[in-house]
Amino acid sequence: MSQSRSNQKDAYALILEAIDVGVYKPGDRLVESDLAERFGVSRTPIREALQRLETQSLLERDGRSLIVASLDHNQMAELYVVRRELEGLAAQLAARHATEEEIKVLKEMVEADNQLVGDPSALSKANRRFHEQIHLASHNRYLVQQLDLVHRTMALMATTSLAAEGRSEIAQSEHKGIVDAIGRRDEAAAGEALKEHISIAFMTRLKQDASGRG
Known part of the structure; x- marks a missing residue:
């Protein structure tokens, strides 16, 4: 596995765990730069992880921002x-x-x-x-x-x-x-x-x- 793919996997897992344990709750806005700083990962794998989470409907668009999805x-x-x-x-x-x-x-x-x-x-x-x-x-x-x-x-x-x-x-x-x-x-x-x-x-x-x- 390349370093890029490894970082992407780590970024995805880190964000997913943060949502799972309630660090980020439904409606919370996720910002690339903030996440990169929090997890010590560059912005590219963070961006790729956010895209993956959006595809899985765990994140949703609010204007130009991505927020943690909520369920009706x-x-x-x-x-x-x-x-x-x-x-x-x-x-x-x-x-x-x-x-x-x-x-x-x-x-x-x-x-x-x-x-x-x-x-x-x-x-x-x-x-x-x-x-x-x-x-x-x-x-x-x-x-x-x-x-x-x-x-x-x-x-x-x-x-x-x-x-x-x-x-x-x-x-x-x-x-x-x-x-x-x-x-x-x-x-x-x-x-x-x-x-x-x-x-x-x-x-x-x-x-x-x-x-x-x-």
């Missing part, structure tokens, strides 16, 4: 429909293909994440790692790629559904049920458990948005 109600609903189906398929395939070691890691992750209940920010990051582990356990590279894009787009939501009262405990219980089904090699149950988990998260987010409007 319809876009959020469309995203959750896709996420529900893809996550369900990942759980099904994980039940079929996951190694015993991968299943053990998933069980250990659920146990460890139980200690984070009450800290929505930390649990949100752990939640993403948990779901990514299931994606990898599906052993389907094309599905992993599509889910990676879905989860990147999830970063455009300013809040996490895990911040809703009582949601953290329920989500962890759902995670345990998903892993138990994967461990039993019950493909149908694993898929349905994960799809239901995503549906409940979507309903929780809808209630959060309705409350915010009120």
Whole structure:
């Protein structure tokens, strides 16, 4: 890989991570010179990274400026429909293909994440790692790629559904049920458990948005 391509990849990853962890939020303007200074990267790879993020709809135009995109109600609903189906398929395939070691890691992750209940920010990051582990356990590279894009787009939501009262405990219980089904090699149950988990998260987010409007 050339130095130019390496820098482009690094710039893209750096900006994407900054959006993912909330350094840049929906509506924030991204300026080439500011990003280059922040990340210690020249402006050319920054420009190329911004173009790539715009192509992926993670950034959008506001006049001549690029801003972090935001999702309206319809876009959020469309995203959750896709996420529900893809996550369900990942759980099904994980039940079929996951190694015993991968299943053990998933069980250990659920146990460890139980200690984070009450800290929505930390649990949100752990939640993403948990779901990514299931994606990898599906052993389907094309599905992993599509889910990676879905989860990147999830970063455009300013809040996490895990911040809703009582949601953290329920989500962890759902995670345990998903892993138990994967461990039993019950493909149908694993898929349905994960799809239901995503549906409940979507309903929780809808209630959060309705409350915010009120």
